[in-house]
Amino acid sequence: MQPQTPPDQDICYEAAFGKHGFFEKRGRVGVLMIHGLSGTPTEMRGLGRSLAARGLSVGCPELAGHCGSVSMLKSSRWRDWYRSVERAFEAMEQECDAVFIAGFSAGALIGLILAAKLRERVAGIALISTTFFLDGWNMRDWKKQLILRTVIYSPLRHVVAFREPPPYGIKDERMRNKLVSVLEARDSRTADKIGHFSVPATVFRERARLSRKAARVLPTVSCPSLLVHSTEDDFASMKNVDFAAQRLGSRHVESYVVDDSYHVLPLDKRRHDVAERIAAFCLSVGGHPAQPAGA
16 A cells, blocks of 8 residues: 555655555544554555455554664664654544554554543554563463563663564464565565564563553543454463453443454454454444545
8 A cells, every 4th residue: 555645745644654654545534553563564454455445544654663674673662663653643633533543462552652642632442462461372481481571671682682483473374374485585675574573682671661651551541442352362362451451441442352363463364354343443433434535
């Protein structure tokens, strides 16, 4: 998807969404999607296409420090990631009557912080595979927990990296094989396409700070909320859903739990079901029929 704007406005949209981000203008209800830690907007494109097909305007910014070198990622901070999202939200407000947030993984945490700050400006939020706790079935190895709980707070964080192991959060073998083929190719645009699968411990330290901040603001998030999670999530257990549901300040909290998929729901087997559920949530809560933005 490319920004559907006049040529003289293209620079504005690149500034708001980044070189590798995207925006597609459809209806008066918009969904700002947020990709995960060390990921890229590419992982959200399929979800974006599905939502756009339902008449929703969609956008996904490139988070600061992402889609480039490991050193760029390592030098970024969670507040930088947050500013990338806030800038894109403000751009979408200019095009839509109502803007929802759909954050994936760490992107869900960023979305919560944005919703807490902007309050009534956010029409609603969908939290996809939220990661307050990295406690899924593929994260219980003692070496992984040592990095996540100890190394990130020691000087070793500057030299240690966490390498994401198979199955890479994806149960769908066909989709996972595509990912592996890109990893094996190792061309110059790998980071643009799929992000980094070896993440410096310093980045996980920022993720821990982000998680604590998101947990603190949960009671102040008052917009309608949809919690989307898989019972088979290999990175984050269902404990994350319970934690958020019990603390959200919203009076309108829905849950949509799926099986037969792992962590990366926007790419996995149940991706179409997830997209349909998010679209239904946004169109129902947003109060606008799906129609062209110029109508």
